[in-house]
Amino acid sequence: MEDDMTQKESPQLGKYELIEEFAKFFDTENGSTVVGIGDDAAVTAPMEENVVSSTKVFLENVHFDLTYVPLCHLGYKVVTIAISDLLGMNAIPTQLLVNVCVSNRFDLKAVSELLDGIRAGCENAHVDVVGLDLGTSRKDLVITITALGECEPARLLTRQGAKENELICVSGDFAAAYTGLLLLEREKKVFLADPGVQPDFEGKDYLLRRQLKPEPRLDIVEALRREDILPTTMTLVSDGIAAAAMQICKASQVGCDLFEEKLPMTELTFVTLKDLDIVHTVAALNGGDDYELMFTIRQSDFEKIKKVENVSIIGYIKDKASGYHLVTGDNCLVELQAQGFRQKQ
Amino acid sequence: MEDDMTQKESPQLGKYELIEEFAKFFDTENGSTVVGIGDDAAVTAPMEENVVSSTKVFLENVHFDLTYVPLCHLGYKVVTIAISDLLGMNAIPTQLLVNVCVSNRFDLKAVSELLDGIRAGCENAHVDVVGLDLGTSRKDLVITITALGECEPARLLTRQGAKENELICVSGDFAAAYTGLLLLEREKKVFLADPGVQPDFEGKDYLLRRQLKPEPRLDIVEALRREDILPTTMTLVSDGIAAAAMQICKASQVGCDLFEEKLPMTELTFVTLKDLDIVHTVAALNGGDDYELMFTIRQSDFEKIKKVENVSIIGYIKDKASGYHLVTGDNCLVELQAQGFRQKQ
Numbered sequence: 131m132e133d134d135m136t137q138k139e140s141p142q143l144g145k146y147e148l149i150e151e152f153a154k155f156f157d158t159e160n161g162s163t164v165v166g167i168g169d170d171a172a173v174t175a176p177m178e179e180n181v182v183s184s185t186k187v188f189l190e191n192v193h194f195d196l197t198y199v200p201l202c203h204l205g206y207k208v209v210t211i212a213i214s215d216l217l218g219m220n221a222i223p224t225q226l227l228v229n230v231c232v233s234n235r236f237d238l239k240a241v242s243e244l245l246d247g248i249r250a251g252c253e254n255a256h257v258d259v260v261g262l263d264l265g266t267s268r269k270d271l272v273i274t275i276t277a278l279g280e281c282e283p284a285r286l287l288t289r290q291g292a293k294e295n296e297l298i299c300v301s302g303d304f305a306a307a308y309t310g311l312l313l314l315e316r317e318k319k320v321f322l323a324d325p326g327v328q329p330d331f332e333g334k335d336y337l338l339r340r341q342l343k344p345e346p347r348l349d350i351v352e353a354l355r356r357e358d359i360l361p362t363t364m365t366l367v368s369d370g371i372a373a374a375a376m377q378i379c380k381a382s383q384v385g386c387d388l389f390e391e392k393l394p395m396t397e398l399t400f401v402t403l404k405d406l407d408i409v410h411t412v413a414a415l416n417g418g419d420d421y422e423l424m425f426t427i428r429q430s431d432f433e434k435i436k437k438v439e440n441v442s443i444i445g446y447i448k449d450k451a452s453g454y455h456l457v458t459g460d461n462c463l464v465e466l467q468a469q470g471f472r473q474k475q
Numbered sequence: 476m477e478d479d480m481t482q483k484e485s486p487q488l489g490k491y492e493l494i495e496e497f498a499k500f501f502d503t504e505n506g507s508t509v510v511g512i513g514d515d516a517a518v519t520a521p522m523e524e525n526v527v528s529s530t531k532v533f534l535e536n537v538h539f540d541l542t543y544v545p546l547c548h549l550g551y552k553v554v555t556i557a558i559s560d561l562l563g564m565n566a567i568p569t570q571l572l573v574n575v576c577v578s579n580r581f582d583l584k585a586v587s588e589l590l591d592g593i594r595a596g597c598e599n600a601h602v603d604v605v606g607l608d609l610g611t612s613r614k615d616l617v618i619t620i621t622a623l624g625e626c627e628p629a630r631l632l633t634r635q636g637a638k639e640n641e642l643i644c645v646s647g648d649f650a651a652a653y654t655g656l657l658l659l660e661r662e663k664k665v666f667l668a669d670p671g672v673q674p675d676f677e678g679k680d681y682l683l684r685r686q687l688k689p690e691p692r693l694d695i696v697e698a699l700r701r702e703d704i705l706p707t708t709m710t711l712v713s714d715g716i717a718a719a720a721m722q723i724c725k726a727s728q729v730g731c732d733l734f735e736e737k738l739p740m741t742e743l744t745f746v747t748l749k750d751l752d753i754v755h756t757v758a759a760l761n762g763g764d765d766y767e768l769m770f771t772i773r774q775s776d777f778e779k780i781k782k783v784e785n786v787s788i789i790g791y792i793k794d795k796a797s798g799y800h801l802v803t804g805d806n807c808l809v810e811l812q813a814q815g816f817r818q819k820q
Contacts, residue, residue, distance in 0.1 A: 171564050174525070174526045176521070180520055181521055182516045182518050183605075183606070183623060184516035185572045187532075189576060189610075216515075227621070261529065261530060265532060266537055267534055268537060274619050276572070283520070288510055289515075
């Protein structure tokens with residue numbers, strides 16, 4: 131199973147020499163990094179007992195569209211997504227392994243831009259790139275990111291363990307990234323119909339940034355440690371609030387009530403969704419790409435959690451028989467439905 | 476970045492339920508596995524100080540051809556390749572993370588066959604599958620495998636540290652997998668020209684097995700521990716003996732002589748290559764897909780290494796100025812050239 135991405139692009143450099151060149155992009159800063167790019171495998175010496183790992187695959191025209199995604203932002207985003215999975219376990223990301231497969235549509239400059247974005251994402255999160263492999267694809271760009279992190283066993287949080295009456299919290303605000311995607315898709319259609327028209331994104335910077343260059347919520351994981359709050363469960367919100375809440379409830383064998391009026395959303399998101407004729411609650415519940423954290427805490431941590439910025443309490447845990455519901459503004463109970471998570475009725 | 480592989484294939488099951496179903500395929504047997512399939516990330520608690528990790532990406536029609544590769548063998552092979560990278564560091568593989576992206580060309584049965592092969596590969600190597608993600612591709616099958624393993628720091632082997640006069644050893648025999656590939660490609664052409672013709676592989680089982688279902692050399696890593704041999708360097712041979720030897724020499728800043736008559740090859744490989752009009756030494760030096768180990772040992776370990784089965788001494792380390800050479804059967808010195816590793820002249 132051999133391939134050599136360099137056959138067409140760079141007659142001077144072989145694959146291994148190219149990896150050696152690109153390896154110079156990446157400094158390492160973590161004491162736990164032992165062997166980085168360039169050997170058979172990466173070697174780390176974690177300080178904590180638990181190693182947390184996750185691999186994400188990103189395929190062009192499935193997971194991203196280069197029509198409107200700059201390669202450096204894409205690099206930053208795939209790092210955010212990969213390390214966010216670890217944050218969803220309350221772990222601290224430490225290292226990253228990167229695989230990139232390109233066709234001859236991509237030159238070395240394009241690969242450099244992508245790796246630049248990956249480097250920026252890693253620097254921002256103090257994560258070392260310890261693995262780099264380059265390969266050939268038939269046509270589309272394929273990016274794979276493996277994130278490694280660590281956690282004290284006592285602070286490790288799965289989706290299991292939420293109990294009745296506990297509070298359901300989320301970081302940040304929702305549906306901004308989804309709304310940003312709707313704007314980008316709308317302007318793409320306009321552009322395809324008439325390439326002379328300039329895209330209209332005035333005042334929408336925040337929505338575009340949330341879609342194109344999302345930030346990992348390392349600040350939340352760190353703040354919970356600082357304020358000495360140990361949630362009972364935690365998960366990443368990547369496919370909307372509903373799916374995340376139901377994953378915690380299913381794993382913990384409990385139910386939940388979420389409150390429509392508590393779902394955090396910026397005014398800009400709200401107004402833009404209204405202009406786009408989208409029900410804002412549906413967007414918050416089922417929109418994707420937020421990469422915020424959801425966690426449950428004991429009622430006794432209520433005063434402490436108020437000290438953590440950018441966290442909202444959006445509901446509470448009920449018994450299993452109660453099921454999963456949204457309490458609407460006019461006090462109706464609506465059953466939650468999670469996208470990509472069709473329920474057996 | 477959402478996708479849902481199940482929209483077309485399985486109207487009854489959502490993505491998360493499908494992962495839950497497939498998770499039942501995989502038992503865990505390692506004490507170091509803490510959280511397996513189904514949460515945001517995998518959690519392990521390595522017994523040794525050093526964690527070794529590697530991610531491999533396999534793209535249909537770049538890295539494998541489903542015309543002649545059965546899905547269950549493919550599953551087994553990708554496990555072998557991924558864990559072989561860790562063996563190349565003298566580490567013991569312990570866990571695996573699996574990502575599979577399919578288009579609607581693949582039904583659930585096909586995915587099951589692939590995962591069955593992955594399971595068989597993991598069982599064989601006593602490795603736990605702790606991560607499983609399923610996604611959508613546009614057309615081609617995309618498989619990503621991340622292997623996690625561990626190693627005592629004192630036994631960890633990089634490519635650095637080989638010294639003059641040390642012996643260069645390899646496990647197994649070479650060019651069988653490459654020869655198997657040539658046979659498969661030949662019969663594919665025959666089949667495409669006339670689909671009525673049955674493929675002719677009589678007596679070639681070993682060559683096909685080496686190509687389609689290679690075994691990881693965990694036995695060698697274990698035997699070296701048993702015989703108390705600590706090599707000075709180690710690497711995986713995946714792109715031929717020449718590339719592996721040159722990688723060790725470059726990292727260690729030394730040169731080497733390899734002996735043509737010492738390169739291990741089965742009679743079957745030799746005869747078949749002759750029939751195919753291929754120079755057998757070139758196939759051993761530059762053929763791919765062997766997944767054997769190369770390592771260097773001190774002269775003082777010569778007696779000990781003879782007790783390890785399936786290991787051949789093929790040359791020795793020289794000083795850097797001597798360069799990298801093959802000593803041919805008629806005692807000529809030929810400069811080594813590594814495929815995919817073009818040298819600056």
